[in-house]
Amino acid sequence: xxxxxxxxxxxxxxxxxxxxxxxxxxxxxxxxxxxxxxxxxxxxxxxxxxxxxxxxxxxxxxxxxxxxxxxxxxxxxxxxxxxxxxxxxxxxxxxxxxxxxxxxxxxxxxxxxxxxxxxxxxxxxxxxxxxxxxxxxxxxxxxxxxxxxxxxxxxxxxxxxxxxxxxxxxxxxxxxxxxxxxxxxxxxxxxxxxxxxxxxxxxxxxxxxxxxxxxxxxxxxxxxxxxxxxxxxxxxxxxxxxxxxxxxxxxxxxxxxxxxxxxxxxxxxxxxxxxxxxxxxxxxxxxxxxxxxxxxxxxxxxxxxxxxxxxxxxxxxxxxxxxxxxxxxxxxxxxxxxxxxxxxxxxxxxxxxxxxxxxxxxxxxxxxxxxxxxxxxxxxxxxxxxxxxxxxxxxxxxxxxxxxxxxxxxxxxxxxxxxxxxxxxxxxxxxxxxxxxxxxxxxxxxxxxxxxxxxxxxxxxxxxxxxxxxxxxxxxxxxxxxxxxxxxxxxxxxxxxxxxxxxxxxxxxxxxxxxxxxxxxxxxxxxxxxxxxxxxxxxxxxxxxxxxxxxxxxxxxxxxxxxxxxxxxxxxxxxxxxxxxxxxxxxx
Numbered sequence: 001x002x003x004x005x006x007x008x009x010x011x012x013x014x015x016x017x018x019x020x021x022x023x024x025x026x027x028x029x030x031x032x033x034x035x036x037x038x039x040x041x042x043x044x045x046x047x048x049x050x051x052x053x054x055x056x057x058x059x060x061x062x063x064x065x066x067x068x069x070x071x072x073x074x075x076x077x078x079x080x081x082x083x084x085x086x087x088x089x090x091x092x093x094x095x096x097x098x099x100x101x102x103x104x105x106x107x108x109x110x111x112x113x114x115x116x117x118x119x120x121x122x123x124x125x126x127x128x129x130x131x132x133x134x135x136x137x138x139x140x141x142x143x144x145x146x147x148x149x150x151x152x153x154x155x156x157x158x159x160x161x162x163x164x165x166x167x168x169x170x171x172x173x174x175x176x177x178x179x180x181x182x183x184x185x186x187x188x189x190x191x192x193x194x195x196x197x198x199x200x201x202x203x204x205x206x207x208x209x210x211x212x213x214x215x216x217x218x219x220x221x222x223x224x225x226x227x228x229x230x231x232x233x234x235x236x237x238x239x240x241x242x243x244x245x246x247x248x249x250x251x252x253x254x255x256x257x258x259x260x261x262x263x264x265x266x267x268x269x270x271x272x273x274x275x276x277x278x279x280x281x282x283x284x285x286x287x288x289x290x291x292x293x294x295x296x297x298x299x300x301x302x303x304x305x306x307x308x309x310x311x312x313x314x315x316x317x318x319x320x321x322x323x324x325x326x327x328x329x330x331x332x333x334x335x336x337x338x339x340x341x342x343x344x345x346x347x348x349x350x351x352x353x354x355x356x357x358x359x360x361x362x363x364x365x366x367x368x369x370x371x372x373x374x375x376x377x378x379x380x381x382x383x384x385x386x387x388x389x390x391x392x393x394x395x396x397x398x399x400x401x402x403x404x405x406x407x408x409x410x411x412x413x414x415x416x417x418x419x420x421x422x423x424x425x426x427x428x429x430x431x432x433x434x435x436x437x438x439x440x441x442x443x444x445x446x447x448x449x450x451x452x453x454x455x456x457x458x459x460x461x462x463x464x465x466x467x468x469x470x471x472x473x474x475x476x477x478x479x480x481x482x483x484x485x486x487x488x489x490x491x492x493x494x495x496x497x498x499x500x501x502x503x504x505x506x507x508x509x510x511x512x513x514x515x516x517x518x519x520x521x522x523x524x525x526x527x528x529x530x531x532x533x534x535x536x537x538x539x540x541x542x543x544x545x546x547x548x549x550x551x552x553x554x555x556x557x558x559x560x561x562x563x564x565x566x567x568x569x570x571x572x573x574x575x576x577x578x579x580x581x582x583x584x585x586x587x588x
Contacts, residue, residue: 141181
């Protein structure tokens with residue numbers, strides 16, 4: 001009897017010990033981000049008519065491999081700027097707008113879980129992006145893209161612009177994930193208000209604070225991600241907001257586990273410690289789907305409570321992945337239609353033109369755009385900057401595809417009233433961003449930065465090359481031995497008339513510049529931002545590329561030549577310095 005009692009006690013003790021042991025569960029997840037796709041859906045460059053590496057058709061091969069490994073525990077997200085870039089998106093936005101937008105079709109085909117809106121997704125205008133928002137089947141995110149009347153209001157889903165959501169909720173193997181999407185609030189510095197009528201863009205740090213609290217109070221997620229179309233830091237900074245605010249949000253707003261970001265076209269894979277002492281992974285794959293950014297996550301639960309998070313961030317190249325042939329077959333009719341569109345003949349060039357020449361003085365490439373702008377608008381003076389680093393349009397037949405090399409963006413054309421003094425100050429600001437101040441013949445002529453060679457928007461310069469405005473309609477010199485603010489000396493109008501700093505002139509430029517983009521008109525010329533609209537005396541209804549195309553078609557045959565209306569001085573210093581800088585930027 002005693003032996004039986006002892007056995008019973010031992011068994012009860014064993015059962016109690018076993019049930020007292022905590023139940024442990026481990027969940028492994030993977031998140032894959034694409035960003036700044038810019039129409040790079042298929043491994044074909046529709047501008048250059050040649051194959052290209054990377055693109056979503058290769059990324060999808062890698063993604064499908066990961067789906068085989070992770071199953072439903074994979075989250076696929078995109079970070080915006082998908083509606084501008086390769087001609088296939090222009091074609092779907094404007095040439096064939098009655099069909100489902102190709103960007104929506106691709107996102108739906110690849111079964112993305114969430115997407116954030118980018119600034120270049122706003123740029124095509126309401127008609128395009130409102131339709132695109134309706135057609136994308138995954139949640140489109142924009143916590144700081146609010147209805148005009150609700151700017152800086154409380155966190156409430158009804159305040160967000162129609163069709164968008166502030167955040168999305170995903171369940172993976174019992175894990176609850178929330179993703180907050182935000183867009184850089186610098187839109188008003190780049191795009192005319194007519195393009196974003198009825199919308200406001202909130203500052204990111206304050207917006208993140210209220211939505212993190214809202215989500216923590218209402219959703220209680222296991223993981224909280226940011227999906228931000230805003231660079232790491234820098235960019236435009238005003239009293240109201242910062243263009244590239246990812247680092248600031250990571251530091252100032254506790255609660256995020258990972259922030260997936262983009263916009264700055266640079267690779268990032270960094271850990272930031274926030275003000276609560278917690279580490280946040282901030283990761284960015286750069287642009288054009290050469291890479292994807294991914295996070296491998298292992299979560300440990302004990303008795304249903306999350307006790308441990310292990311997160312690893314990796315940048316994965318997809319440049320040389322196999323092409324997803326099933327995806328290509330699915331979209332082949334669209335691909336063929338775009339190829340037919342870009343092959344249409346526009347006119348004939350008797351000389352080739354090169355964007356690279358634009359950095360070293362007068363260039364036939366830049367001056368062709370100047371001259372076309374002046375002919376179309378009947379302005380006195382033209383401003384224009386190189387919008388690509390190293391593009392060529394060959395002599396001979398010029399096609400519709402070449403027009404995307406001639407003009408990359410869907411800007412409108414604007415004409416403003418400016419005084420002669422404002423014109424000079426505008427150019428001073430441009431050349432100060434563009435050029436060095438030489439103190440000896442051995443100095444650089446241009447303002448270069450070796451660390452920026454892989455930056456797709458600076459390409460070896462300190463500053464963004466799309467802000468390097470030159471002018472046509474005036475003759476002038478740029479003295480690189482003079483300090484900033486004193487380099488430009490305007491000699492006369494190119495028609496021989498005197499140039500007067502007190503006189504008003506009609507100046508043609510793109511809508512990005514006319515709206516304050518690059519701050520050449522505001523910080524440079526000194527025109528208050530809120531008075532720029534009052535300076536506008538003419539603007540086009542359609543994008544600038546359309547009018548350039550029509551003018552080339554009208555002229556038929558063009559012999560592009562440099563205007564030779566400005567030069568760098570003193571030539572004995574500048575000429576050899578420019579040749580040295582040319583080799584640094586473009587090799588021998």
